[in-house]
Amino acid sequence: MRCVVTGCAGFIGSNLTDRLLSLGHDVVGYDNLSTGRISFLHNARASGRFQFVEGDLLNQERLTTAVQGSEFVFHMAANADVRFGTEHPTKDLHQNTIATVNVLEAMRSSGTKRIAFASTGSVYGEAEIFPTPETAPFPIQTSLYAASKLGGEAFIEAYCEGFGMQGFIFRFVSILGERYTHGHIVDFSKQLRDNPEILHVLGNGKQRKSYLYVGDCIDAILMVIEKSTAKTTVLNLGTDEYCEVSDSIGWICEELGVKPQVNYSGGDRGWIGDNPFIFLDCSAVRALGWKPKLSIKEGVIRTVRYLRDNPELLT
């Protein structure tokens, strides 16, 4: 099929683009290169079935032109800068909610009916049920990032209802793997490169998080859009396990062969809106036949190696 990948030069988007091309699909990649990297499109640009459009999702005209003639949009572009939301309060609104509606409008005017959306387990806020199912009690939002993603989800659902589209909403845990460019493994890898003797960690190290390897994430997305026939599908995507930040630190240090003194800033969360426990119930997507190939530990180690082998990403 001919499809669009927004955020095609980003971490998940570029991996997805490569996969779609390898499966024989035609891909129009859309990215403003604000955080995406043209180098991540090295393989894609060698393909005759790939077309790159440098554009911003807030440019409705350019976006609509790019979507024209495609039957599926993988909407992966986002401001994924969860931690610094309160430093630029309207960025999430623009890049996540408004940008998503712009994608929907582009689809509406070009007759494109199917969309997959990279949402986040953060929309459960401070969940009270673990693992947290898709049907958890209606949550209170605790970060601008999650609020803006929930806004995106809501508009996708309403467009599906109002305009006969089909939507696939994936609530990700944190994704790891090749082309990972921000998050705790980048932070720790940078610190340990600069000084292997000491590591500063936000929070008390006891925050419990769940992670998923990017290859497994893409396997799940492609399986679900194949199998699910519902008007709107909302699915958690993660592993059936979680780890503490301190576990992850142990694996990273072991892999890098360092034994730093670890200084914890203290408190049960790393920053305002940080969620001290994310662990999603993924039984619904598992029931469709998918399961992750890599454990959290294997995903962390693979990411550490990737960053070690690509030191330019740690600048």
Add this chain to the structure above:
Amino acid sequence: MRCVVTGCAGFIGSNLTDRLLSLGHDVVGYDNLSTGRISFLHNARASGRFQFVEGDLLNQERLTTAVQGSEFVFHMAANADVRFGTEHPTKDLHQNTIATVNVLEAMRSSGTKRIAFASTGSVYGEAEIFPTPETAPFPIQTSLYAASKLGGEAFIEAYCEGFGMQGFIFRFVSILGERYTHGHIVDFSKQLRDNPEILHVLGNGKQRKSYLYVGDCIDAILMVIEKSTAKTTVLNLGTDEYCEVSDSIGWICEELGVKPQVNYSGGDRGWIGDNPFIFLDCSAVRALGWKPKLSIKEGVIRTVRYLRDNPELLT
């Protein structure tokens, strides 16, 4: 206190403005008069404690100036045109979600910490639990209106978490009473004025809806902001009953002394995204000591009389 009422010339906003002034508060009313009516501010403008600012919520500068120096914002302005959402798909995004973030930004830059927000029971989509509690399972959105209101809720919650604000989110059923200017009672009153012999009704008349009288709605809002100390309070607001559209038709016709032939368009909903059953669990707000004074029937009759006595609203 000095407070801001957005949508001060609208149905609920103008009633709230009058009430706040009668309680001795200073009110800055903000309205773009797109659907609000200056005539609804007749009482307010006679007060030395009322200041009217004609402005759009998308005009951030004007809004921020208006909010300056107030300690509370009652954010009642909205595109409340639920039914025609799909005819102008981005109107809800702009007037409900983006406008709400603009209000939050105005508050942030002026140090205003408390906000009450007129949300909607429609955010429960096609609920599966009746009466529907605030902790209902995480719903799928079925209208652009509800999606945009949910976006507003989400950003308010995130601003409360991130910037130390206090938010009061009220999920209303349909509100009735003086200055009601759109909805089924206006539609039916117009039709019956033009031809008392026949009434065209969308759907099969079996849609079950809940309503609340505007005076009761305002009682609840003012009680909750007094009593609730939580960072974010989310409460349903409605009566502990519902009626069928056909019940409401009976009361309206009896009050108007007409016996029309009723033609139903058929189907279990009036339009795309219409919800065939809205009935909210209001035990949480009732537990704070509030209860509605008027039944749904009394609210409907009062609204019919008001529209009969103010025929200019039916043009």
